[in-house]
Amino acid sequence: MSINEDYHFHEATFIDQNGESKTTKIPVVQELARQDLTNHFPKRFIASAHHPTSVANTHPETPPVIDVAKLRSLDGSRTAELQRLAEAAKEWGVFLIKNHGVEVMVLDDVKDVVKGFFGLSYEEKKMSVGSYKSVDNMGYGKNFVKSEDQPLDWIDRLTMKAAPVTNGLSVWPKKPANFRQAIEKYVEESRKVVDGLLQDLAESLSLDQNAFLQHFEPEQSEIKVRVNYYPPCPRPDLAIGIMPHSDASGLTLLLEFGATGALQVHKGSGWVTLKWPEDNSLLVNIGDLVEIMSNGVLKSMWHQVRTKIDVERFSLAYFYNPPPQCAIGPVVGGSSMEEMYKKVVVEDYVANYYKISPTTSKQAIMYAKVK
Numbered sequence: 284m285s286i287n288e289d290y291h292f293h294e295a296t297f298i299d300q301n302g303e304s305k306t307t308k309i310p311v312v313q314e315l316a317r318q319d320l321t322n323h324f325p326k327r328f329i330a331s332a333h334h335p336t337s338v339a340n341t342h343p344e345t346p347p348v349i350d351v352a353k354l355r356s357l358d359g360s361r362t363a364e365l366q367r368l369a370e371a372a373k374e375w376g377v378f379l380i381k382n383h384g385v386e387v388m389v390l391d392d393v394k395d396v397v398k399g400f401f402g403l404s405y406e407e408k409k410m411s412v413g414s415y416k417s418v419d420n421m422g423y424g425k426n427f428v429k430s431e432d433q434p435l436d437w438i439d440r441l442t443m444k445a446a447p448v449t450n451g452l453s454v455w456p457k458k459p460a461n462f463r464q465a466i467e468k469y470v471e472e473s474r475k476v477v478d479g480l481l482q483d484l485a486e487s488l489s490l491d492q493n494a495f496l497q498h499f500e501p502e503q504s505e506i507k508v509r510v511n512y513y514p515p516c517p518r519p520d521l522a523i524g525i526m527p528h529s530d531a532s533g534l535t536l537l538l539e540f541g542a543t544g545a546l547q548v549h550k551g552s553g554w555v556t557l558k559w560p561e562d563n564s565l566l567v568n569i570g571d572l573v574e575i576m577s578n579g580v581l582k583s584m585w586h587q588v589r590t591k592i593d594v595e596r597f598s599l600a601y602f603y604n605p606p607p608q609c610a611i612g613p614v615v616g617g618s619s620m621e622e623m624y625k626k627v628v629v630e631d632y633v634a635n636y637y638k639i640s641p642t643t644s645k646q647a648i649m650y651a652k653v654k
């Protein structure tokens with residue numbers, strides 16, 4: 284069987300270094316993965332030269348687990364849990380939450396519709412999903428593609444704007460029929476969780492409880508939902524699921540299922556593989572915008588996703604941002620701390636992030652740093 288004819292392509296349009304608009308075709312990884320690639324792994328997916336695998340630690344670790352029930356309790360356990368939260372957020376930039384209050388049924392429905400969507404044929408997926416024209420990195424199959432020769436991620440993805448609700452931009456899949464309903468229910472429930480965590484994080488840093496949350500105006504704040512599907516990969520030594528990046532969000536809430544032990548965070552001098560049981564815990568990571576608001580006391584997480592040889596993995600990333608026109612800057616809470624970041628308008632920050640990404644190091648945040 285020829286490896287050139289039996290899969291479809293996504294199209295990605297980008298502006299090249301000469302300012303010209305280019306379109307490149309990206310294989311649908313889910314279909315590519317069904318072929319026997321052992322002896323001719325496609326060159327465009329070889330990322331190992333850029334991201335050597337040897338630096339990863341071989342013993343996966345479970346990130347700190349924060350008990351949201353304790354954070355909400357009225358007894359002494361709240362203070363101790365706030366302290367643990369501050370340590371986790373500062374030391375890891377990422378933590379798991381349990382007892383978060385999002386119901387198991389809601390999570391199960393999300394898992395079902397996501398699996399259902401990726402279970403459709405390519406034609407059905409395309410027919411089921413509308414398109415975002417000229418909106419960066421949104422829609423089905425779009426990726427951080429900025430050139431013909433960059434290594435491609437071993438991933439198929441679908442990104443939607445879940446809030447504010449707009450009629451002009453809609454890529455909600457029509458199949459499975461309850462896709463939108465299931466994700467919107469999850470978004471509604473998770474929002475309470477992330478709003479609470481934004482307050483807890485501020486409080487844990489001895490700031491006013493609403494120091495971060497005040498920017499997340501309920502009607503205009505943005506929630507993007509990205510569904511990631513990583514098919515089994517015959518060469519995890521060569522390909523990467525998502526290349527290293529930080530998220531251009533305030534907070535990101537991540538649900539993973541199918542497999543664990545693929546997300547890696549950069550900690551200390553190397554990559555740490557994160558592994559956790561599929562027990563409906565959710566992972567929270569600090570995004571660039573909270574790094575700015577916290578004046579760098581919290582650091583957005585530099586992370587990447589590895590591929591796995593024998594199992595497929597799914598994740599759903601929920602990116603929570605203040606309204607696009609909102610200006611954010613460091614909250615130093617009356618302390619004498621020098622401001623290390625400038626005030627930035629959220630949409631300008633995000634536009635710059637997409638303009639320069641992908642990057643090989645944490646560069647996007649430089650846009651907001653005081654030189």
Ligand SMILES: O=C(O)CCC(=O)C(=O)O
Pocket residue numbers: 509511525530537539545546586588597598600
């Ligand atoms: O799949 C994951 O674990 C992480 C996904 C991610 O980093 C992203 O979508 O930005």
Ligand SMILES: [Fe+2]
Pocket residue numbers: 528529530586600
């Ligand atoms: Fe990410």
